[in-house]
Amino acid sequence: MNIKVITLTGEHCISVDDGQKIFDLVHPLLEKGEDVTLDFTDIHVCASPFFNTAIGQLLKDIPIEELQGHLKFVNLSPYGNQVAKKVISNAKEYYSNPNLQKAIDDTLLGIAESA
Amino acid sequence: MKGNVHANLAQNGFLSFCGYDEPKWQGNAVSIQHFEETDQDAIIHYLYEEWLRRSWLSISPRLLDEIVGAVWEIFTNAFEHSETQYGVFTCGQKYPTLNQLNLTLVDFGIGIPANVLRYAKQKRRDPDSITSDKALQWAFTKGSSTKKGKKNAGVGLDLLKEFIRLNKETLEFYSNDGYVFIGNDKEIYKSGLPEVEGTVINLMFRCDEKYYHFSDETIDDIWA
Numbered sequence: 283m284n285i286k287v288i289t290l291t292g293e294h295c296i297s298v299d300d301g302q303k304i305f306d307l308v309h310p311l312l313e314k315g316e317d318v319t320l321d322f323t324d325i326h327v328c329a330s331p332f333f334n335t336a337i338g339q340l341l342k343d344i345p346i347e348e349l350q351g352h353l354k355f356v357n358l359s360p361y362g363n364q365v366a367k368k369v370i371s372n373a374k375e376y377y378s379n380p381n382l383q384k385a386i387d388d389t390l391l392g393i394a395e396s397a
Numbered sequence: 398m399k400g401n402v403h404a405n406l407a408q409n410g411f412l413s414f415c416g417y418d419e420p421k422w423q424g425n426a427v428s429i430q431h432f433e434e435t436d437q438d439a440i441i442h443y444l445y446e447e448w449l450r451r452s453w454l455s456i457s458p459r460l461l462d463e464i465v466g467a468v469w470e471i472f473t474n475a476f477e478h479s480e481t482q483y484g485v486f487t488c489g490q491k492y493p494t495l496n497q498l499n500l501t502l503v504d505f506g507i508g509i510p511a512n513v514l515r516y517a518k519q520k521r522r523d524p525d526s527i528t529s530d531k532a533l534q535w536a537f538t539k540g541s542s543t544k545k546g547k548k549n550a551g552v553g554l555d556l557l558k559e560f561i562r563l564n565k566e567t568l569e570f571y572s573n574d575g576y577v578f579i580g581n582d583k584e585i586y587k588s589g590l591p592e593v594e595g596t597v598i599n600l601m602f603r604c605d606e607k608y609y610h611f612s613d614e615t616i617d618d619i620w621a
Contacts, residue, residue, distance in 0.1 A: 326462045329469045330553045350620045361463045367619050372552050
């Protein structure tokens, strides 16, 4: 399925609400193993709250290998690509190990306490 | 009040905003604006039309979009984390001689250090041992977020920091008694400053596209 992102979000992909619209559409399709292409033609502004919600939370229950095979991004601006890449990298770490968040918190808060 | 301070406050609309009969006018000031909530259309319109377009001599649409995206991270962060009861106030100023453009955001929320300390307490850490500078350092570390909840989060400030670093701009946060400076290839965190109720953020941009580092044209594998 080819999805023109602008038809759901308008010309900016920046908010949690718009990210949720994309997530609600693509999540069931990807769970069924369908191919999905997100077409970002004419999208101007990109920001992390949108990508955290639209893409990042897919990694909660769909393995990254499946997403790589079935979810494609086209016509995403270089900055949008950079934002999405950072969000995906963070989500991979966050969802890959349920104890990781606790470990990150412990480590970072520990550093703050001891400094 | 000194004449030039009065003129600036009148020009950017602060005095009329406070009820004085002093109409704002278009000069080098970017008018004061109050956003009570995350009104996406109003904020984006302000950034494009009031702040960037009117103040920059020439800027490509692509750079405009990148800057607005990076600055949006600050707005959304303020609304999501500050717990402000009064929304966010913003204004700006162009400095023609320096060829620089400033944007300031203020919220009267809980403040970043107080938010981190509360989170540390929830995590059964010792909040008394975390000073504001360390709390701010934690907040600016990739993957740190006091609002993880059901979704991953914690990349917004990291993205902003990277944008500031690449483009050699400067970013300052005053929050509670803490202070952050990011710029000139340095990151400085301090505590023990006079207390600010909430957070004040100052961004300083250069008004010349030739200094800007565009995101890499090569589209990397997004999954790598």
